[in-house]
Amino acid sequence: MAVTKVEVTAVWFAQRNRPARSHNQPRFVRDRRVDSQVPAVQGPALPDEATVHYVLDLAVRIGEVQMSSGAGASDATATIIAVANAYGLPHCEVDVIFTSITVTCHRGVDYPPLTSLRVVRSRSLDYTRLALVERLVRDITRGRIRVRDAHIELNKITTAPHPYPRWVATLAWGGMAAGITVLIGGDALMALFAGLITALVDRVGRLLNRRALPFFFQQVVGGALATTCALLLVASGVLPDDTRPTLVVAAAITVLLSGLSVVSTVQDAITGYNVTAAGRTIEVSMMTAGLIAGVVLALNVAVSLGLPPQALADPLAPSFFRLPAQIVAGTVAAASFAVASYATPRAVLVAAVAGGAGAGSFSALAIAHVGQITSAAVAATAIGFAGGLLSRRLRIPPLVVAVSGIVPLLPGLSTYRALFELAVERTITGLPTLMGAAGTALALAAGVVLGEYLAQPVRYGLGRLERRLSGPRLAGPLRPTRRRLE
Structure with missing residues (x-):
């Protein structure tokens, strides 16, 4: 028999004030009374x-x-x-x-x-x-x-001000260029000129930065200035004929590339922060495009003025005899970059060791006739792994060790070779060379991120907690976090 609306209302008024509730009451009556007695849901206990x-x-x-x-x-x-x-x-x-x-x-x-x-x-x-x-x-x-x-x-x-004066950072940038020059096959004279030109580029960039010139144009000026100075050294006869003046430009390009956030860009892409990775990618692309524009502009101006740019010299063949010098050069370059980036003295020492180890492993793989991209990936993975294990114990952010360690391996020479082939020789062979340089840079960044990730399970004192992390940690606390959607 169906229950009418009037009967339902009468039952509800009859039962509302009873102290005890029978299990035979209609379900809608029990639910109405229970809901009226439940307090409002409160949030977590928070400060004011x-x-x-x-x-x-x-x-x-x-x-x-x-x-x-x-x-x-x-x-x-x-x-x-x-x-x-x-x-x-x-x-x-x-x-x-x-x-x-x-x-x-x-x-x-x-x-x-x-x-x-x-x-x-x-x-x-x-x-x-x-x-x-x-x-x-x-x-x-x-x-x-x-x-x-x-x-x-x-x-x-x-x-607080920077821990070092600005002129110390300028000298450090010059020392980094000198170390990279020796690493890629230059002698002491070439290292000296590379350091002087890079110091000049840094001071000019400092003046332009004070006037709020966008970083894209600062990269254009830096690339053009470094290339022009190297070409003038060749045209004036200051450098002997048996030197390799193109290494000066390659070293300066490497210094300008070192300031780009390639590692964090790849890390954001790998860990799923795609919006941030896209923004960083555009920034890196624009800075690289500015550098390329500056170098190409200087080369074209030199050709139009009748200054024959120095032809590209073939890179030196890998040799065990040059391996100690390359390790020392990588150590100097990494330590100089850490000083130029205002790192602590302890971080400078660790970065120097990472740079020497990375340069040594990369050169050893090149001697074994392993490809450039593969060698860069293996060396960067070793740097990220060792840095992930040691930096936390020494209270140093792994990011400092990772970036400083891969700086000597940045493809400055390959980038210049590609631009020379495109702008001066007018050959399409420069495109594969440029793509190879980009692949090397990505391999370095991805290798560092992979090395830090592989170091998590074996890091002392963490164990199960580390395996709960969603990705590598190059800075910040080692604590599991909730994944956020962009």
């Missing part, structure tokens, strides 16, 4: 709203320092979540899109979420600042410092 804003601001500022220093989006995300969790914010979502960082703290269904946004405006290499921020993050995650004290410490880190 002002403290939440304070913690979020601290977290995004730390992430900004990491991103501006070349760290990957996954590293910045892991760091921000770790800092937020350490100060009692367990439900945070992080969105990194290359030039901005957004963090949202969820406070349940009864309170609106709180969001903090930070724009990454400048990108400069200061590995001392990155190391100090890493130490601050360790203190935060271990409960050693309060949030307001952490804010004060972070302000001191970000406002």
Whole structure:
């Protein structure tokens, strides 16, 4: 027999005030009474709203320092979540899109979420600042410092001047060019001129940067200046005929390529941060295009003025007799890059060892007639693996060791050969050479990321925790994080 709406209403009013409820009551009556007695769902126990804003601001500022220093989006995300969790914010979502960082703290269904946004405006290499921020993050995650004290410490880190004067960095860039010149087959005289020209390029770039010239045009000026100086040395007869002046340009190109964030670009692509990887790819492509434009412009101007550019010399054949010199050159180049990037003294020593090991392994594989791209990938994987094992124990960000270690192996000579073939010789053979140079750069970056990933399961004291990570960590805390969708 069907129950009418009037009867249902009468039953509900009759049962609403009874202290005991029979199991024979209609289901809709029991559900209505139970729902009326359940309290509203509350969110997680969080600090007050002002403290939440304070913690979020601290977290995004730390992430900004990491991103501006070349760290990957996954590293910045892991760091921000770790800092937020350490100060009692367990439900945070992080969105990194290359030039901005957004963090949202969820406070349940009864309170609106709180969001903090930070724009990454400048990108400069200061590995001392990155190391100090890493130490601050360790203190935060271990409960050693309060949030307001952490804010004060972070302000001191970000406002402190560089640990070395600017002229020291200029000398370091020149030393890096000299080491690379010896590594790719030059002698002492060529190394001297390469160092002087690179120092000049650095000072000119410094002046242009003060006037806010976009980095693309700074790369154009740097590539054109380095090529022009080398061609003038050849035309003036300063360099003997038996020297290899093209190595000067190759060394300068390598120095200009070293400032590009190739490692973090590949890391973001591998770990699934595709939006950030796309932004970094465009930046690297534009900087490389500016460098290519500068070199080609200088070569074409030289030809139009009747200055015969020096023909490309064949690279020296791999030899065991040159292996010790190449190891020393790689060590000098990596250490010089670390000093130019304002790394700590301990990081400079580790970077020097990584650079020497990378140059030695690459040269040994070349002697064994292994291809250039394969040799670069194997050497970079060894650098990433060793750096992942040693840098954490020595309290050094693995990013410093990884980038410094692969700098001597960047394909500066191959890039110049490709541009010379395209701009001067007008042959299509320059395209395969240029693609080979790009493949070598990608192999170096991917090898470093793979080496850091392979080092996680064998790193001392981590074991099962490390295997839970979603990808390699070149900066930030070693803690599992939730995957975020872009």
